Amino acid sequence: MEVRGEVVDGVALYRIAGKIDALTGPDLHSVVSSAIGGGNPRIIFDMREVTYISSAGLRVIVLSAKQAKAANGGFAVFGLQPAVSEVFEVAGFRTIIPIVSSEADARSTFGA
């Protein structure tokens, strides 16, 4: 898994590539936790290049969203590939986080 992060207009955007699972998830969570702890609680995951997500990976998404909300920020993801989208659908993730189709839509969930 590769993660590239940038902060634009007060939103921390992470472009993630590869697999998010029990081996890679802790690194991603650590990066996001640092951003939230550092005063950037508005988080977007660009998942266009994520090819696989396991249950441990989904837990990282839930924990990141929980931390961001607790810090009065927000969390959104966009660009799910079909295999990843299926996992999100089965788990009903739309009920807890915004899943949108583009970066612009993700930013608009924060009014950014």
Added chain:
Amino acid sequence: MKLTRAQRLGREGAILKQLTLADEIIVLLLEDSSGAINPACAGVANIAIAGGVLMELALLGRIDTDLTSLFIVDPNPAGDEFLDQALRMIAAEPQKRSSGWWIERLGLRNGDLVGKVLGRLVEAGILRSEDRQFLWVFSRRAYPQNSGREEREAKARIASIVFNDTVPDPRDTLLLSLADSAGVLDDLFSSKQVSKASKRVAEVVALEEISRSVRAVVSRHRAALAAAKSGRSWVGPGRDW
């Protein structure tokens, strides 16, 4: 010194450092009045414990799951013999299996898990073991809680995600799903509260793959038990769904 059955099973089963999800679900399933597992849930208690064991191993980073299978991530012992027994079984299985298969394997073909967890909880001082008389003649073992603090804390954690619209913590999500699958929510909260929160409970339970599998195995097991009771044959899905 002669050990009671609960103490023996507790020593066999584990060194209890902190309550696991399997321990917590048994604390929730115990009736305060009788000190016994709630009869309405007793038939699926082993399944709930098996689910709790897998969930705990997942939270400890030893296993992971996806829509089709459960797999080892880190075979190193978790430091709790009760969990490590399951971890060794999973590591020794040559074929990749689904979480549902493992819940059935650990919960329905793996001995007296309820007895083992009760033993752990007695050893840890959370429960005590008493022989009680009923109908003046018969005696049975009861497991009253010592302080009841663990049950109150578990119930409060469940309430915090059921009755609030927050993003749920994964551990609390898993505990709620075990309580829901075992059918104990009606005993923890009023039927009006449970009915009002049913949509939220279903949404939270769906978040975790192992939770969905526990619910499915419990549902199939209850259907099989009901069919056996009524004398009908039950045709369920294949083993490795």
